[in-house]
Amino acid sequence: MTKVDVDRYLRDGYLLSRSVLDSARVEVLREEAHRLLDLCTRESTQYAARIEWEVDHLAETDQTGMQGVIRKLEPVSDLSPMFADLARDPHITTSAARIFGEPVELFEDKLNLKLPGGSPYPWHQDWSCCWRAHTDELVTCFVYLDDADETNGCLQVVPGSHRGKPTHPFKAGGHFEVDPGVVPQDQIRPVPLRAGDMIAFDPYLLHYSDLNRSREPRMAIIYTFNPARLGQINEQRFPPLPSTGRR
Template identity: 70%
Template sequence: MFPEAVQVDVERYRKDGYLTAPAVISEGHLSALRAEADRLMALCYQERERYSRRIEWEVDHLSGENRKGMERVIRKLEPVSDLSPLFRDLAFSPQITEQVGAIFGEPVDLFEDKLNLKLPGGSPYPWHQDWVCCWRAHTDLLVTCFIYLDQADATNGCLQVIPGSHIGKPILPFRSGSRFEVDPAYVDTRQAVPVPLRAGEMIFFDPYLLHFSDLNRSSTPRRAIIFTYHPARLGKINEGRFPADFS
């Protein structure tokens, strides 16, 4: 199912705040993961009242001119590992956890998981820092693994990062009226680096790293499964991420 894991350039990760890695997922497994993403999207849409706390809708994040035809399109599902043995097995596969463990220098456990869909016409994710906008109640000893299920490039909204923006663990202010987006005055977009990757490839990044993804202007999806990990010695520190519909 998995090719051999690759070596991890930990020093480069510490310097840049992110690191890309070759695919550790076979083509057959990747096809199964795409089908599973479709299954979860259909399940949550069909039972949207039950799964309402897991669903984020595209229309809530698109400007008026981009909302047409997007009224029933799901942007994100979170969590999914409890609904999907296939994604849960992937989250705990040694070929991924050992690479994250190499960054920490110790064994890891799963902190959070989500499925970002970014279907054609899908909304941007503005410049933000994950820890600052989402996780202050927990540890900042976190590494996120972002695995593309489809080829990602500039046309369908691949991730963009600002290398080194994590250094010193800065807590940047939000744009007025937002609790998510960093104030543009603190983002030097001239330093932004797009990170296009093939399906199955990964990017690991620091919770303070500034990152962004644009509108999907293509006719193809840019689905990604996202796992965030913490040192296992901290215990189960984010079990409350599971919604009330968990069964």
């Protein structure tokens, strides 16, 4: 594991870590992601609380052939011992732990499944769009299971946009998308990464990903952590499991 540059993270709002997972482990995790994707597609009624569908986020002109394609599964750690173990792996947790200066607890986990033709994620800040009922002491660790560049929808960020903890206004009529007029276009930085690389980022950082315009998938497993002193503050995110009626 490489040294964590906390000063750079505090300055830019994000930090890159190369090859946190080797190619063999990435391949196993990619197969596990497809297992979960197949399970939740096949039993979509039982797993409906975890599923976002692509057609609900695509313009009508982009919906052809996308019926029944999953955009996101959340959470997944209770469905997959493999992804639950990864959430505790020091290769993943060390960046967040060093940034906080203490051990961490898992706050959120999800699979983003930007398959070919997959929808964009508009400009947003995670805290203001998703987590206001909780804490803003959060670090998200976004681990790619496929190579990601601008053609298949890699993350794009505005470095330093987290400083001062701003909360930008939402787009008119929206409930989470930041008004595009506040995004400084000349400061946007695409962050292409390889499978097994990770970007850790602040909950106030402005970020976005475009439509997947390629023939290649862009899957990622995403973990968000809070300081351990806050405890397990988001355990209620787990919907009941179909087999037991309980988590």
